[in-house]
Amino acid sequence: MPRIPLATAVLVAAATLPCHGQAPKRFMGGPVTIEDQGSFFVGGVTKVSEYAAVPGAPPGQPPPPRTPQQITIGQMYVQFEIPARRSGPGWPVIMVHGSTHTGAALESTPDGREGWYPYFVRKGVATYVVDQSGRGRSGFDQSVLHEADALLAAGNRDAAGALLPTMQRITDNGAYQAWFGHLLPAGSTIATGKLVPHGSPEDPQGTGTADEPHVAPLFPLAAVDEYYKQLVPNAEATLPGSICMTCMPQELSPANTWTPQNLATLVERLGGAIVATHSQSGIMGHHMVRILKERGHLGLVKGLITIEGGCSFAQSGLTAADFDAIPYLALKGDYTATSPQCQESVDAINARRAQGQGTAYAEYMKLDERGMLGVTHMMMLDSNNLEIADLMLEWVGEHVPRAPRH
Numbered sequence: 001m002p003r004i005p006l007a008t009a010v011l012v013a014a015a016t017l018p019c020h021g022q023a024p025k026r027f028m029g030g031p032v033t034i035e036d037q038g039s040f041f042v043g044g045v046t047k048v049s050e051y052a053a054v055p056g057a058p059p060g061q062p063p064p065p066r067t068p069q070q071i072t073i074g075q076m077y078v079q080f081e082i083p084a085r086r087s088g089p090g091w092p093v094i095m096v097h098g099s100t101h102t103g104a105a106l107e108s109t110p111d112g113r114e115g116w117y118p119y120f121v122r123k124g125v126a127t128y129v130v131d132q133s134g135r136g137r138s139g140f141d142q143s144v145l146h147e148a149d150a151l152l153a154a155g156n157r158d159a160a161g162a163l164l165p166t167m168q169r170i171t172d173n174g175a176y177q178a179w180f181g182h183l184l185p186a187g188s189t190i191a192t193g194k195l196v197p198h199g200s201p202e203d204p205q206g207t208g209t210a211d212e213p214h215v216a217p218l219f220p221l222a223a224v225d226e227y228y229k230q231l232v233p234n235a236e237a238t239l240p241g242s243i244c245m246t247c248m249p250q251e252l253s254p255a256n257t258w259t260p261q262n263l264a265t266l267v268e269r270l271g272g273a274i275v276a277t278h279s280q281s282g283i284m285g286h287h288m289v290r291i292l293k294e295r296g297h298l299g300l301v302k303g304l305i306t307i308e309g310g311c312s313f314a315q316s317g318l319t320a321a322d323f324d325a326i327p328y329l330a331l332k333g334d335y336t337a338t339s340p341q342c343q344e345s346v347d348a349i350n351a352r353r354a355q356g357q358g359t360a361y362a363e364y365m366k367l368d369e370r371g372m373l374g375v376t377h378m379m380m381l382d383s384n385n386l387e388i389a390d391l392m393l394e395w396v397g398e399h400v401p402r403a404p405r406h
Helices: 116-122 142-153 157-163 172-179 221-228 255-270 281-294 340-354 385-399
Strands: 009-011 032-042 045-049 069-073 076-083 093-096 127-131 181-184 194-197 273-278 301-307 328-332 362-366
Touching: 032 116, 032 255, 045 142, 076 116, 076 255, 093 116, 093 255, 093 281, 116 127, 116 385, 127 255, 142 157, 172 181, 172 194, 172 221, 255 273, 255 281, 273 281, 281 301, 301 385, 328 340, 328 385, 340 362, 362 385
Parallel strands: 093 127, 093 273, 273 301, 301 328, 328 362
Antiparallel strands: 009 032, 032 076, 045 069, 076 127, 181 194
């Protein structure tokens, strides 16, 4: 992609937490020399609607008539840093967050440590972090909400209900129960019960066995309240979905429509990239592969990493043959069950390689089986997040072919 030349800068990452009479807390491990950094948007379409804006009126006066206004919807925000000194295969890495999150989950940890985004840059990798379309800095389509509000005001509740999207957001205690522990006693609510972490004396699963220990999560639970602040609604529900004739099912959600399209455009703009997805965005990465295949640009996908996300080829309209030249890594932590779907996809890619039909290597890396216990679904924020990042970088260096030198 064309870059605006910048004088080589030294980014001293000394971000601070609010504190009184204390030395500023350093988030990163030290200075990083940056060749270029910035942000931009990809994708987006214009929409003209009478509900794009809410007409204002003085108190007690009727609002003026609505008039058509134009807005842009469906775009995707991208931020990036390019290190002055590159290492590894040389391809950029695109990082995609999961459901009810934004790219903030990849920047730094709730307890003020270095996140995957700056760490990859420190390791010599040009890194791009996105906010999914309809989420965070990518914005959403407010006209849908305004139109539903107008229908309600006119007494048309059925039409308003049909139009009003459901914007899911995981709750604070829902996130805790999903990834870090339990709400006890069984049947209680957050108002009447107590959250306890995995592996604690109160854990109904106890500490497990010698063969299968059940340990405390490596997530910084002392800072979990800071983590809760980054959870946001899935506002991509305000965008329209689409149809994919080769996918199962054929009707695609807004999430699986817009972000995959924009990821494909970003990969094209970069001239090739490795894409790392997490949780909800796992299947989006596969849809991105399909879209690039449809555009005749499948070769621009230099590697696909799926972190505790969907691995279905059929759901995204793909086959194992589409990954003959795409290194493929599925990654799981300690508390998530092994995914038969991910194992089947990995096995199918490797079977083709064994038969001489493909060249790419696929792996389902189960961190608990490597003795890395306590790794949570939010492993990019865990206390050993950089150790996991090193594993990913090592895997990429070993299995992704090098980019040509310019």
